[in-house]
Amino acid sequence: MHFPRYRDVPMGRFDHADDLGATLAPTDHPDWLCYTPRAAPLTFTRANGEVITPDTFITDLGTVPPLLRIGRLLQPDSYTAVALIHDWVVRRNNCGAAERDFRDSILVQQEALKTWMETHPRDRSRVVFTLTRWGLRTRRSERGWCYQFDHCPPSLDAILAARRSL
Numbered sequence: 003m004h005f006p007r008y009r010d011v012p013m014g015r016f017d018h019a020d021d022l023g024a025t026l027a028p029t030d031h032p033d034w035l036c037y038t039p040r041a042a043p044l045t046f047t048r049a050n051g052e053v054i055t056p057d058t059f060i061t062d063l064g065t066v067p068p069l070l071r072i073g074r075l076l077q078p079d080s081y082t083a084v085a086l087i088h089d090w091v092v093r094r095n096n097c098g099a100a101e102r103d104f105r106d107s108i109l110v111q112q113e114a115l116k117t118w119m120e121t122h123p124r125d126r127s128r129v130v131f132t133l134t135r136w137g138l139r140t141r142r143s144e145r146g147w148c149y150q151f152d153h154c155p156p157s158l159d160a161i162l163a164a165r166r167s168l
Contacts, residue, residue, distance in 0.1 A: 005108065005139075008131050011116045012049030018042045019083035019118075026061075026082075029158050034062050037086055046087045046114050054110070056090035060158050064088065065137075065146075081125065084114045092147060096164075097154035104147045108138045142168050 022044065026035040038058045045055045064085035079085075088111040094101060102110070112135060119126040137143065145168045151160055 005112065005135055008116060008128055011109075011112050013117045013120055014046055014048045014113050016083055016114075016117060016121070017045045017047070019044055019046075022082045022086070026063075029060060031158055031162065034060055034158055034161070036060050044083060044086060046083070046110075046117070048110065048113055054087050054091065056086050059090060059093050059155055060161055061086060061089040061093075064134075080130075081115060081118055084111065084118050087111070087114045093155070095147060096149050096151050096156070098150060104144055107147060108135070111138060 018040065022037075025037055025040055025044070027038065029036055036058065037056060037060075039056065043055050045053055047053050063079050063082060088107070091102070091107050091110050095107065112131070115131055115134060119131065146165070149164050149168070151164070153160070156164070
């Protein structure tokens with residue numbers, strides 16, 4: 003599966019993407035949060051014009067294995083807006099609202115990540131870009147993409163059970 007290099011990934015546009023901390027509430031599990039959009043919700047407009055606007059859902063802000071959580075830019079909350087967009091795309095697929103294939107879900111994340119990095123230069127890291135691309139291309143990631151929940155939106159218990167089964 004070929005993916006474009008950083009310089010070849012198009013840029014989109016984020017709206018209402020800063021200061022997302024107030025939109026995230028803790029859950030019963032320390033690594034999971036419930037995202038609830040504000041009146042002016044987070045949106046990501048892709049280079050092709052597609053607009054992605056997450057609704058309320060449970061997220062881990064990107065699955066970063068503890069072993070890789072080195073430095074400020076490899077923490078789960080380093081790219082909150084990017085993680086919310088990607089996790090929302092995955093959750094929509096997990097709930098049977100397939101709007102794209104697995105490859106396009108990775109391209110959404112890479113486009114959002116490049117957009118964030120280019121508009122927030124202190125967060126720019128080609129290493130992070132490459133590591134996320136590798137991580138998203140794993141079999142475990144693809145199994146997570148293909149997982150279908152019986153009830154949507156899924157409960158945190160259902161999400162944790164699904165993760166254990168991957």
